[in-house]
Amino acid sequence: MATQSEIQPVAGKTWIGHPRGLFLLFFVEMWERFSFYGMRALLIFYLTQHFLFSDRDAAHSYGAYMSLIYISPLMGGYLADRYLGQRKAVLFGGVVIAIGHIILGLEAEDGASSMGLGLFWLGLATVIVGTGFLKASVSALVGQLYPRDDIRRDPAYTIFYMGINVGATLGPVICGYLGQRWGWHWGFGAASVGMIAGVIGFVLCRPLLQGGGEPPDPQRLAERIGGVISREWLVYLSSLLSILLCWLLIQQHVVVGWMLAGASMLMVVYILWEAFGRMERIGRDRMLAALFLLVVNPLFWGLYEQTGSSLSLFTHRYADRHILGFDVPASMFQSVNAAYILIFGPVIAALWIALAKRGWEPSTPAKFGMALALVGAGFLVLVAGTGAPGTLTPVLFIFLLYLCHTLGELCLSPVGLSAMSRLAPSRMIGLMMGIWFLAMALGQYAAGMIAAATGGEDGAASRDGVLAVYGQIGWWSIGIGIVVMAIAPLVKRLMHDDQFSGEEGAQAQAQRDSFAIVDDKGEGQK
Missing domain, CATH: 1.20.1250.20 (MFS general substrate transporter like domains)
Structure with missing residues (x-):
């Protein structure tokens, strides 16, 4: 049959x-x-x-x-x-x-x-x-x-x-x-x-x-x-x-956290065991590169996914949501990210293809570093745009934050699963896809922990408390993003892309990434 x-x-x-x-x-x-x-x-x-x-x-x-x-x-x-x-x-x-x-x-x-x-x-x-x-x-x-x-x-x-x-x-x-x-x-x-x-x-x-x-x-x-x-x-x-x-x-969110932590540790140990116990040099290098990208993944989503929690509450309480004579409910602002993807997705797709044709396209790990820097910059833009105590934050800075975060998503999300499928041996592709989503789940949990930190000791968020947390995670995210971009050439060498194909193959990969660039947070990629 x-x-x-x-x-x-x-x-x-x-x-x-x-x-x-x-x-x-x-x-x-x-x-x-x-x-x-x-x-x-x-x-x-x-x-x-x-x-x-x-x-x-x-x-x-x-x-x-x-x-x-x-x-x-x-x-x-x-x-x-x-x-x-x-x-x-x-x-x-x-x-x-x-x-x-x-x-x-x-x-x-x-x-x-x-x-x-x-x-x-x-x-x-x-x-x-x-x-x-x-x-x-x-x-x-x-x-x-x-x-x-x-x-x-x-x-x-x-x-x-x-x-x-x-x-x-x-x-x-x-x-x-x-x-x-x-x-x-x-x-x-x-x-x-x-x-x-x-x-x-x-x-x-x-x-x-x-x-x-x-x-x-x-x-x-x-x-x-x-x-x-x-x-x-x-x-x-x-x-x-x-x-x-x-x-x-x-x-029982604590139980969920321990489950995710335990599963993540087991996956790290398994990847290392596969890399050093069952693979030759090129395969081992690629698995180490994949592990590096898997570590960056939850860092990005933990910050990005403030959209549905602390950022929504901040927009509701401390942003001037009066637009064209209409007081816009804060929940409606969660549509901005997807709208930006529809607008800017094709633009970024064309950019990657144009850069690939000239040999200038950033490597996958460099794009991950850019994503972290952009998501951190979004928080700093919001902090900078917030005025004196008692004043509302202009809604423009909410839109600018979402723009930075969306551009960061477009640098990371479309290439993530593509990288997993290229770096893993054929017998492990399905497993690596599952590990990628496990890393995203860990990022979602981390997002809840970060949002909880904005609540302060009594569990109720104040404007200054939220901005202090946003400022800290913004600078840390930019710093980590710069480190990732600095070591991206080393990680790229571990990927051994030259073994896949030459310049034409690189352009083809940029084309494949561009077709997936309107994907939604890595969900359901081909």
Whole structure:
């Protein structure tokens, strides 16, 4: 029997030269990101204003939730590859996400009630499990629409990632406005409507997938275990039971932190053991270069992801949000990053290609250093733009901070997974991809810890306290970024790029990076 990966896509009708199934997946992912970022825009405000969490406790909960979001695709992707196939995984994940947002919309009258808070944790846990299935599989479905040697594959991912950022732009605007102006249940409800729309579209337009994403072994999937339940439904039920585990972990952020730390240490030890115990010099050097990039990864995301926590609270309390006669809710500002990616992504892509043609393109480790310097510069711009006590920070400096952070993201995110796939031996590519997402999860947890530090000793953030933390992390980030750029030539030599290809290969790599540059925080890269 041919495996799913061996089945060639079937020719069918196209739109602008691409299979129509691509635009179905564009639609699904757009609505999934709409719901995710729309909910995330409200999360920190819901915790502090509805449940009356201190800034510190809210930041810890936010960090634990985001960490689990980034870990869940590892298990969801495994179950999709081994049992369900990507189509069933996307459908199941979308339904579970929609249920999670509906639960979040069941706003309790008494924000402090244990039942209301329990429902809230349950909603988040449900979204985590659903995201694990959908995010791990929807990008894989894009690739299955094209033969491996089809020159349309890279442009297809660019179109797909545009859907990601369109959804990430619209979600905070619509859900954020409804949630902070009309009521929390309106905002969370809008997020659920978006995901429901994606699920309905996916079900109705299934033929557009041209048979892609089906289970690798349908007969085995339909087998009954113990004569009672099919293997497929066993996967579904066990996955739903894992919601209870996520429900517990979100409330125990310290446990999540220790789990991430332990897993990270094990991965470092394993990489070193592989490098020095099983590889020749070139392979060992490349693994050490990959380890260096993996260490930089959580440093960047720990700072960058202040967007959804401490930076949102700062914007709400201390920024002048009066624009064109309208008092803009702080949650809506979380759309700025995705909008900047849509605007500047093609510009940076063209820049890398132009520099590569002249042999001037920065190396991958140098881009990582630039990313750290830019994210640090963003915080310093905000600090510099904040006036005397009692005055509001001009909104211009919020936009400038997001611009610096977005440019930093465009230096790091699109090339990260590409570097992992190039540096790892073929037998370890999947593992290295998983380790990359583990590092991102560690960064999300670190973001919660940094945001908690802005809360001060009593857990409540003051303007001066937040600015002091921002100033410190800004200078440290720039300093570390400069160090990374200084040692980038050494790390580049460890990568042995000359063994891959010459100048033409370097230009081709810049082209591949440019096609992925509108990706969303490293999620679902090809």
